[in-house]
């Protein structure tokens with residue numbers, strides 16, 4: 001009659017934790033978020049840091065219109081990762097989120113609802129509606145940003161339509177006026193007839209357009225003079241030929257420009273004598289129909305400079321226009337003779353100014369020729385093209401006409417071609433006070449990440465025109481300037497007037513400017529002589545001066561800040577408007593570092609669009625997978641290039657997330673019952689393998705911190721993930737399971753591993769906190785020991801044990817053991833497949849080793865079997881290897897495996913000869929007997 005088998009299960013230290021295996025992020029995250037908000041976590045984070053050691057970020061404001069898309073999410077998550085990592089590094093790191101609230105897109109939304117300002121509704125009411133609309137949009141976006149786990153001052157963001165902010169925009173303008181950078185001028189600007197406004201550089205998009213490309217003859221007035229230049233006898237008419245892709249600009253022609261240094265030829269073709277650049281004669285005559293060189297004749301040549309001041313007859317107006325010189329004339333295309341309309345082009349304008357040409361602009365705000373324009377009055381410019389071509393043809397001045405598809409500026413909103421149009425506008429001059437030079441100098445003091453950003457913005461600032469800051473809009477910050485009715489000069493007391501207006505706006509918002517009477521601002525005799533400027537400021541000015549309205553104003557901030565972090569299109573946009581305004585106001589850049597990221601595209605690198613059906617909405621990702629998975633995707637993608645995202649990519653990110661979560665769960669489960677106050681094992685008592693893994697964690701921490709410092713989130717993700725899956729997952733955690741479960745609960749072998757696990761968990765939870773913020777804070781709640789209420793109120797882990805002297809069993813040593821283990825696992829796997837073995841614990845191994853390997857493995861003594869997770873593992877010289885030994889990929893190692901014939905210990909499942917020798921403890925091995933008694937097992941290595 002057999003007695004019931006004793007049950008040893010209750011004597012094992014089986015792991016247990018309440019930390020859930022299933023993340024359930026979509027449900028769990030909102031509760032964690034609510035806890036952060038309720039406890040005022042953001043304020044607490046700031047409060048515990050010393051403001052004198054700060055890391056400051058200026059948030060680039062999204063536009064307050066519409067739901068956030070994946071690009072917004074990416075940008076804010078990157079910023080959040082930076083700020084949180086800086087907080088963990090001990091910095092005072094505020095995050096003040098902002099919104100851009102003025103400008104056209106909001107006007108358009110409001111127009112849809114209540115009609116145009118000044119038509120259906122008065123401007124004041126219209127502005128009120130714009131303000132209300134923007135407020136609702138901010139609330140929608142704020143909710144979405146919060147849900148991403150971004151810790152920021154959500155209750156006190158900066159909002160560019162706040163009265164105080166509006167007042168500070170106006171004060172910033174005042175400072176720029178005071179420093180002499182503001183100029184007024186009739187200058188050509190990019191003009192969208194659909195917007196009815198000038199556009200900023202950043203609002204211009206280049207797209208292909210098909211245009212009429214024509215060669216036009218401008219007849220020389222003085223035939224004797226031009227004949228003399230070419231050293232010929234006068235013999236009938238001669239014309240200079242221009243080539244243009246914008247026939248509609250011909251009515252505004254005021255000159256033809258040639259390059260002084262280029263050579264020009266007098267060509268005879270089809271009984272016509274024409275002047276074009278020598279190097280372009282062949283393509284030119286080809287356009288006119290010549291099939292071979294013999295079809296035309298070059299009569300003579302001259303240098304461009306000889307043609308200066310030659311008068312030409314405008315092809316369809318009475319006007320005579322001069323030949324002028326300009327370096328902008330090149331041989332890229334055309335004839336080397338450039339039609340010059342100062343009202344319609346920047347280079348034309350500059351050349352025209354040099355020669356004192358009129359800037360007459362015949363095109364109105366709607367893109368139509370003003371009524372008094374001869375021949376074309378009232379015509380829309382692009383519709384006038386065929387009429388102009390017809391007119392040229394009729395008078396014999398059209399030499400060729402063709403269609404040409406070329407890159408042409410378009411409105412970024414309307415996707416419609418722009419025109420260049422001279423209008424009275426206000427500019428921040430790049431030259432008046434040396435702004436260009438100063439800005440280029442300031443760029444050099446900034447660290448641009450990636451580094452190519454420096455060349456990019458340098459090129460853009462070097463080549464940009466003056467910054468046109470006036471807009472003909474209703475909803476914006478006014479250019480609060482008073483100009484003389486006749487001279488258009490600024491009032492001499494502009495600085496004081498601006499401050500008075502700013503104070504009014506601070507109380508009542510921008511409407512105060514429209515409401516204030518001139519008599520309130522000026523003495524009675526002056527009030528009648530001056531008028532208000534009615535333009536609004538470019539919204540890029542609003543956001544550009546965040547450095548003055550936020551960084552210089554908020555008590556937790558100061559200028560210049562440490563970082564601006566936006567998409568790489570902002571070299572043209574915000575980075576530049578911030579730089580120019582800051583240099584114009586304060587003679588320095590507003591930032592010390594500028595980090596840029598690429599754009600999100602689908603898995604095939606295609607731009608996301610509704611029509612392609614490849615849009616990944618952050619809201620949906622959060623509902624399906626959780627914000628932490630989206631955050632992990634951001635970290636796991638190289639933001640320096642395009643960021644690919646799709647359901648498939650996010651699914652893989654989810655798998656990676658699970659690996660990290662499961663590792664954390666294993667750590668927590670095995671720390672069950674561990675009290676770091678009382679159970680920590682002294683460094684010198686720790687087992688060799690435990691010391692090794694702690695040293696690995698320490699080494700990884702150095703890399704992680706360095707990578708946070710360099711914003712290399714991808715490296716952090718890769719290294720932490722690899723640590724979880726390789727060093728921990730496939731080695732250390734596997735090896736220590738047996739020790740954890742079967743050794744005496746409070747014996748050194750088990751406590752040593754727990755000590756290691758505790759250090760690793762403490763470090764890991766912090767490494768991942770800036771990225772997997774919800775999960776880290778969740779893990780934090782389950783970690784043993786006294787701790788702050790949130791991981792975000794802690795700092796990087798510094799309590800790693802210091803091991804007195806370098807061990808024989810260093811990293812190289814364990815990496816070698818790991819290789820041996822890999823080979824052993826292959827052999828065990830094969831034996832299992834052949835039916836020789838069931839589990840690895842049925843195996844008895846003999847490792848035949850060369851001398852070097854013997855020296856390595858013998859150090860582990862009888863603990864080698866625990867590393868290999870077999871019941872027995874002995875080593876022997878390779879010379880003794882029998883025929884059955886398996887050769888491995890390590891040259892000095894052969895392995896033979898046999899099935900153990902010993903009884904299985906009912907407690908630890910190892911098969912050893914000493915099972916069932918102790919009648920008090922039937923069916924278990926002596927090791928287990930020790931572990932059940934006061935003695936406990938003795939271990940040194942693993």
Ligand SMILES: [Zn+2]
Pocket residue numbers: 192193194195196411412413414415
């Ligand atoms: Zn437009």
Ligand SMILES: [Zn+2]
Pocket residue numbers: 905906907908909910924925926927928929
């Ligand atoms: Zn046992």
